[in-house]
Amino acid sequence: MTSPEHHGRAEVVVDVAAIRHNVATLKRAVGEPRMMTVVKADGYGHGIVESARAAREGGADWLGVAVMEEALALRAAGDTGPILTWLTVPGERYEACLEAGVDVTAYTVAELDAIAMTARDIGVPARVQLKVDTGLSRGGSTLDLWPGLVEAAAAAEESGAVRVTGVWSHFACSDEPKHPANDEQEQAFLAALQTVEAVGIEPEVVHLANSAAALLRPSSRFDLVRCGIASYGLTPAPDEASSDDLGLVPAMTVRGRLALVKRVRAGSGVSYGHTYVTARDTTVGVVPMGYGDGVPRHASSRAEVLVAGLRRPVLGRVCMDQIVVDLGDDDVATGDEVVLVGDGRDGAPTAQDWADACGTISYEIVTRMGARQPGRMPRVHIDSDRTDDDREDTA
Numbered sequence: 001m002t003s004p005e006h007h008g009r010a011e012v013v014v015d016v017a018a019i020r021h022n023v024a025t026l027k028r029a030v031g032e033p034r035m036m037t038v039v040k041a042d043g044y045g046h047g048i049v050e051s052a053r054a055a056r057e058g059g060a061d062w063l064g065v066a067v068m069e070e071a072l073a074l075r076a077a078g079d080t081g082p083i084l085t086w087l088t089v090p091g092e093r094y095e096a097c098l099e100a101g102v103d104v105t106a107y108t109v110a111e112l113d114a115i116a117m118t119a120r121d122i123g124v125p126a127r128v129q130l131k132v133d134t135g136l137s138r139g140g141s142t143l144d145l146w147p148g149l150v151e152a153a154a155a156a157e158e159s160g161a162v163r164v165t166g167v168w169s170h171f172a173c174s175d176e177p178k179h180p181a182n183d184e185q186e187q188a189f190l191a192a193l194q195t196v197e198a199v200g201i202e203p204e205v206v207h208l209a210n211s212a213a214a215l216l217r218p219s220s221r222f223d224l225v226r227c228g229i230a231s232y233g234l235t236p237a238p239d240e241a242s243s244d245d246l247g248l249v250p251a252m253t254v255r256g257r258l259a260l261v262k263r264v265r266a267g268s269g270v271s272y273g274h275t276y277v278t279a280r281d282t283t284v285g286v287v288p289m290g291y292g293d294g295v296p297r298h299a300s301s302r303a304e305v306l307v308a309g310l311r312r313p314v315l316g317r318v319c320m321d322q323i324v325v326d327l328g329d330d331d332v333a334t335g336d337e338v339v340l341v342g343d344g345r346d347g348a349p350t351a352q353d354w355a356d357a358c359g360t361i362s363y364e365i366v367t368r369m370g371a372r373q374p375g376r377m378p379r380v381h382i383d384s385d386r387t388d389d390d391r392e393d394t395a
């Protein structure tokens with residue numbers, strides 16, 4: 001299953017069947033509420049269009065993305081269902097999203113005014129969701145400014161320029177279910193909803209939960225949950241449950257072939273800076289992937305890869321295009337397969353293992369290793385529910 005053009009040198013393989021399965025599993029886990037699959041940042045490195053299609057097949061009622069260009073890419077690919085976007089700066093033009101029936105989010109009265117003005121210009125009522133900041137101190141209206149935003153939205157709705165389709169917020173600490181901020185944010189959200197109700201706005205959906213909250217905090221599910229990372233098969237709360245515990249299957253594999261295998265003597269410094277020196281004669285393997293391919297430099301002398309059925313440590317620094325691994329005295333040859341990230345079933349490290357080794361989260365591992373660059377690691381999509389003939393090279 002290697003890509004002929006690249007002789008399997010290095011590639012990212014995404015199994016869309018895993019995404020389809022995960023979305024269906026998440027839907028069963030949350031029950032009634034509707035499912036939004038978050039496909040921002042190129043589907044967390046898995047491919048926005050392919051991930052969205054698999055998510056819809058798995059039962060996603062909504063898709064969520066950060067910026068408007070991402071929503072338009074989904075429309076261009078033929079998606080006609082509900083989509084929400086939530087990040088703009090002043091001066092961005094809303095026409096295309098409003099004409100395409102994409103829901104946009106307002107954090108401020110200024111944003112709401114810009115959206116309503118565009119809607120009047122083009123003669124199409126805008127579908128707007130209002131975001132309240134219940135404690136993340138990131139996007140959204142502060143609680144102080146919330147009544148003003150809600151009143152402005154009621155007036156804009158009255159005028160026919162907008163339809164308020166949703167009211168929502170976002171957790172700061174949902175991966176730590178016992179953190180007191182979770183209760184505080186949920187209470188603040190309930191109070192913010194009363195303000196909305198008081199002016200007669202009746203949104204289609206109110207929502208608060210991301211993956212971790214959707215799975216671990218049933219009281220936060222409201223009408224809809226916004227699941228990103230879990231849709232790709234990775235646990236949103238590694239201290240609470242593994243992806244296996246949650247019935248999730250990691251969709252991304254990162255693999256390639258050893259560019260060179262050779263013996264080096266005891267006392268050899270390995271890679272830049274000689275931060276690692278061999279303690280004995282050993283066989284090293286050169287892996288043709290580095291930080292230019294999204295392999296974190298923080299993995300230097302910390303992460304492991306799978307070669308010939310065993311985990312092998314990364315020796316010394318991760319370079320831009322290459323890493324060196326220790327093969328001991330094993331019978332491994334130049335050209336043999338190396339798996340950096342796997343689904344955990346064949347012994348290969350998972351994205352969570354890489355995150356643990358590098359002091360980060362699995363989100364960053366898959367988003368960066370899955371990112372596309374000309375001439376580098378092609379990303380191919382397979383569908384293990386169907387045949388291998390469905391495999392498309394989408395680099």
Ligand SMILES: *Cc1c(COP(=O)(O)O)cnc(C)c1O
Nearest residue numbers: 038170210211212226227228229
């Ligand atoms: C990215 C994002 C999500 C998805 O979060 P996960 O932890 O990946 O489930 C949900 N809501 C908002 C606002 C986001 O930015």
